[in-house]
Amino acid sequence: MSKTTVGLFGLTGCAGDQLVILNCEDQLLDLVNAIDIRDFLMASSANDEDCELDLALVEGAVLSKRDEEKLKRIRARSKALMAVGTCAVWGGIAALNPEVDRAKLLFEIYGSQGAQYDSLPPRSLREVVKVDLNLTGCPIEKGQFLSAVSSLLNGDPPIFPEYPVCTECRMLENNCLLIEKSQICCGPLTVAGCDARCPELGIPCVGCRGPVDEANFSSALAMFGEKGIPRERIAAKLRTFAPISGDHS
Amino acid sequence: MSTQIQIEHLARVEGHGGITVELDDGVVSMFRFDIFEGARLLEGLVRGRGYEDISPILSRICSICSVAHSLTSLKATENALGVKVTPQTELLRDLLYRGESIQSHALHLFCLAVPDYLDYPSVIALAADHLDAVKLGLRLKTLGNSIQETLGGRAVHPVNAIVGGFGKLPSVDSLVALRAALIQGVADCETTIKVLASLPVAEFCHTDTVFAALSSPGNHGYYAGDEIVVSSNGQRQSVRAADYRSLSNEKAVPGSHAKHSSFHGKPFMVGSLARLTTNTQGLTERARVALDDLGLRLPSDNPMDNNKAQAVELVHDVHSALAIVDRLLRDGIKEEGCVAVRPKAGTGTGVTEAPRGLLVHSYTYDDEGRIVAADVITPTAFNVASIENHFRSTVEQSASKDVPVLKKKLEMVARAYDPCISCSVHLLQRRPSVDV
Numbered sequence: 001m002s003k004t005t006v007g008l009f010g011l012t013g014c015a016g017d018q019l020v021i022l023n024c025e026d027q028l029l030d031l032v033n034a035i036d037i038r039d040f041l042m043a044s045s046a047n048d049e050d051c052e053l054d055l056a057l058v059e060g061a062v063l064s065k066r067d068e069e070k071l072k073r074i075r076a077r078s079k080a081l082m083a084v085g086t087c088a089v090w091g092g093i094a095a096l097n098p099e100v101d102r103a104k105l106l107f108e109i110y111g112s113q114g115a116q117y118d119s120l121p122p123r124s125l126r127e128v129v130k131v132d133l134n135l136t137g138c139p140i141e142k143g144q145f146l147s148a149v150s151s152l153l154n155g156d157p158p159i160f161p162e163y164p165v166c167t168e169c170r171m172l173e174n175n176c177l178l179i180e181k182s183q184i185c186c187g188p189l190t191v192a193g194c195d196a197r198c199p200e201l202g203i204p205c206v207g208c209r210g211p212v213d214e215a216n217f218s219s220a221l222a223m224f225g226e227k228g229i230p231r232e233r234i235a236a237k238l239r240t241f242a243p244i245s246g247d248h249s
Numbered sequence: 250m251s252t253q254i255q256i257e258h259l260a261r262v263e264g265h266g267g268i269t270v271e272l273d274d275g276v277v278s279m280f281r282f283d284i285f286e287g288a289r290l291l292e293g294l295v296r297g298r299g300y301e302d303i304s305p306i307l308s309r310i311c312s313i314c315s316v317a318h319s320l321t322s323l324k325a326t327e328n329a330l331g332v333k334v335t336p337q338t339e340l341l342r343d344l345l346y347r348g349e350s351i352q353s354h355a356l357h358l359f360c361l362a363v364p365d366y367l368d369y370p371s372v373i374a375l376a377a378d379h380l381d382a383v384k385l386g387l388r389l390k391t392l393g394n395s396i397q398e399t400l401g402g403r404a405v406h407p408v409n410a411i412v413g414g415f416g417k418l419p420s421v422d423s424l425v426a427l428r429a430a431l432i433q434g435v436a437d438c439e440t441t442i443k444v445l446a447s448l449p450v451a452e453f454c455h456t457d458t459v460f461a462a463l464s465s466p467g468n469h470g471y472y473a474g475d476e477i478v479v480s481s482n483g484q485r486q487s488v489r490a491a492d493y494r495s496l497s498n499e500k501a502v503p504g505s506h507a508k509h510s511s512f513h514g515k516p517f518m519v520g521s522l523a524r525l526t527t528n529t530q531g532l533t534e535r536a537r538v539a540l541d542d543l544g545l546r547l548p549s550d551n552p553m554d555n556n557k558a559q560a561v562e563l564v565h566d567v568h569s570a571l572a573i574v575d576r577l578l579r580d581g582i583k584e585e586g587c588v589a590v591r592p593k594a595g596t597g598t599g600v601t602e603a604p605r606g607l608l609v610h611s612y613t614y615d616d617e618g619r620i621v622a623a624d625v626i627t628p629t630a631f632n633v634a635s636i637e638n639h640f641r642s643t644v645e646q647s648a649s650k651d652v653p654v655l656k657k658k659l660e661m662v663a664r665a666y667d668p669c670i671s672c673s674v675h676l677l678q679r680r681p682s683v684d685v
Binding site: 044110138208236 | 258260261262263264265285286287288289290291292293294297298299302305306309310311312313315356360361364370371372373374376380383384387388390391394402403404405406408409411416417660671
């Protein structure tokens, strides 16, 4: 049986998810032998940019026409497309303030040339093309990536957690930063999979993995409100990495 | 007759960029490093956020140097808010930064640069014939990542370094484990020097180069220091960190469409080679000998020597990290908690040495600790003028004007700078075509 053909691509972002893949040092050589990597610009200068792919892994958000066209070309040549990382899944930090006047910021940061830039408001991949799988995280977790890929190679759908960071944090028996220390911890609303990395270090969750399914934002806002934390501060925190449900209502 | 050399997608670098050089009757008429990275506008988007949010957001500018962005951000914020961290915090940050440098240099040398020297398209292809060298590189990369995980809580986008100190201090057990890995690392560095010394010579251009780096007090390091040294033909000049703008007064240059950073009108190079040139005295004994092992003479007029300089730093960092871990194990780690922060209005600048060179974050806060202005200048933004300058020299000094030959040379020169294009917050994107 021929090997699964794979392409790894980056749109606008920090390349952190591709770096996590390259950071799987102990599995990297086995991984590249198990699949047939055809297109991986960050790691190779010999790429087939046109062949059909069984699986495309795409990180980053769509922030330019160039990104949009590239993503559409990837979609057209791929049987399955997996959004990799919070930027690809939710838009990520570039989308942290949807109301911002981008033209004004382009001018302030880049001067008069800013107006000539190929710049679009940030979008996640699923706002542009059909996405088959979403692997979230800023950056993604090694273990989840490796298990998702091995599930796919075995023809099984990958399984991702459907519960919040709080569940993992409680299993580690940490003191609650929100209830006991009145800190803005995004754990109740954020999808698990990181082993409560930040609360485990005594640092409030910043929500970098994006929201858990059916996250109850209004109840969370009320709970934070009872702690005397101003609503706009909470809302800004909660939408740093992904839109909160109210953004689309 | 006009010839165009165009590399649409530069491979094996972080981010999206390309190279265009044009020749008219053998004379270089245009040379540029194109940036295709979408504008994320992060400096504008953070406005209004509280001081504790800034480092987690702005570390996301880049993944390979996320420790650098995170720690430079903390330095700027702490300077602005008048927070003085403890010597133990400084030492732990120094160690964390060395972890990143080891990870980044190992990744760049073995996975991105060495394949060029031996004519392979990728580290994957290289592994088929040189498995031991690839495994060596991956081991060193793992070592750097382990340091980042132990101190920073995560290899990419560290979470544990926060304003005023650390969330959780490393345990004795984790330091003992690091020590064992570092001892293996010391041996791996010896092999690395042998591998690097055996590579074919790469010399594509020779030009007088101006270098700029943070002046590192004591041991050659990346985090401490508040003074930038510019070295030109043996002359040294100092610039205070807070006056960083005098190094980045961007101006247009004929033949290129980038706005260029310059010092007294000259482009300058930042990164490993610049650091070694300005801070040679702080190197460990073994790193100093490694300079000779690799035949690296300073100051160098060959930008490809930045690869050798990274190998020397790799040796220096592994030895220095081991010394820091030994000191921490000997003296013990004190549970001292984070320094308390009292928000106040003010401006602060943090300058450090990212693996690719000088990195500046400068912030202004209001009296409630919310950020009103953020300015970030990355190593690749400083380097773009020098990169383009070396593109021009490479093409001018090449005996062969064959396009495939020139393409390979230009790609290797660009890669030697280890450009980080996601980082290029302040750079121009693909610039509109304008005739010279």
